[in-house]
Amino acid sequence: MDTTRTIEAGELSADEIINALRGGQRLQVSVELLDQQHQITLRYDGETYYCETPTRLHRHSDEAAMRACIKERGYAAVPEESA
Numbered sequence: 001m002d003t004t005r006t007i008e009a010g011e012l013s014a015d016e017i018i019n020a021l022r023g024g025q026r027l028q029v030s031v032e033l034l035d036q037q038h039q040i041t042l043r044y045d046g047e048t049y050y051c052e053t054p055t056r057l058h059r060h061s062d063e064a065a066m067r068a069c070i071k072e073r074g075y076a077a078v079p080e081e082s083a
Contacts, residue, residue: 004028006039014067014076017042021049021066029075040075042066 021044049066
């Protein structure tokens, strides 16, 4: 059975998000869009990754595509650059 975990955008790394999805968790990510808070649901059914936004459902057939979406949309923590 899937469990849902609520997180803030940037709370987890892309690796942590992917691992949670592959482990059967659904992630509800709180993000700010157009000065309003929205909930985005990320999930994985064992074959396809899903990113449900308030206006559309994104489907990704592989981990690389889901990882790119997570990073592009700002759901994952940005790694700190070393000085």
